[in-house]
Amino acid sequence: MAAGSDASSAAGDTSNRGMTVEECENMIQRSLRSPTVKFLREHLVKSGCDISSNFIKAVNCSQRMSGGYVRGEGIMVCSNHLTIQDEVTQVVIHELIHAYDDCRAANLDWTNCAHHACSEIRAGHLSGDCHYKRELLRGFVKLRGHEQDCVRRRVMKSLASNPYCSEAAAKDAMEAVWDTCYNDTKPFDRAP
Template sequence: MAQDSSSPGGSLGVKAVDKVQAMIQKSLQLPKVKFLRQRMAEAGCTVKDNFFRAVVCQGRKGMAYFAPGHGIFVCSNHVTFQDEVNQLIIHELIHAYDDCRAVNLRWNNCAHQACSEIRAGHLSGDCHFMRELLRGHFKLRGHEPTGSKNARHRELISKRDNLNSNGYIAPSRPNYVYCWFSFDLDEPKECIRRRVLLSLFSNPNCVGSAAKDSMEDVWDICYNDTQPFDKAP
């Protein structure tokens, strides 16, 4: 359940909650959010605006959570930007949609939770490359030719005008060190797997290898289940 939004933090906590609640209201105007709410209503689960609440979260590491029968809660003490709130609302709405449409979904069942986490990660855009970049999930590769006679240096300089957006080379100057950096981001599926496991680790029924085993067991069917979208957005 959600914690009392007025504690801890006194008036500062209340201000943070009010600020994030205003951000939530902006999120509700997003086309994807409107679409998900419409599909939930068609499935018999009308979602009113008070379904979405900003709260101060005590003892929670996550930034938001869906509580069946209660709603979606965004942790005002863990979020800062509008884009974060947008993404959290979409992610948790997919959980809410799964809870609405499922006949026997049990959130304490490791495989059931894994399936919904896979779908939420895939359909919400959690693993868009810019979000991964901001999370720091990339590898930085550097190449450092050191002299004008260096063959690799000459090759890079000759290509500087055609270099793609993956890197940058400083303008040609004799006797300088030239660096070319590029970023290797995790593949989207690997990003989803990583984030699914982080969520499953909080489930006491997913101890040991159960989290990974459950995720792999349901991966194909749940990753390819794009409802209520015709295909992954």
């Protein structure tokens, strides 16, 4: 089971654009120098997680998504749905949070709507996916509560791709775990 990021990027709809796998690989290498990416990778290692040199790889994706994490395989970044460095770095950060969750929770079950929702809430909240500027570029303008609305919207979008979660089950699961998971900022001291 994979946890994925939707392709609604900060730069808008990228369904007909994108980059080559090689261009994306170069951007992944640059993203590894990001302080947040370094921090998350260090905490994965400290948690005993195996992150080999090919843990994060660029691929062409047939599904409309920016990237995903697959247990035992690592992180895939969808080159054909991304166009700029910031998007690649954002996907890497989001998926590293899923990898961290998978590593630290011995019983995480991606087919369980509540488990999947929790990791999506954390990834959306902690990765910066829902920063005000990103939301503005996506066409969502709201002065108060934009971040939580964005996280909720993106959690529901991600859970829609989980064949084990109906829309009603996804919404119920997200609401049931919201407070606990939104306030869980590990490995950060507080939400970045």
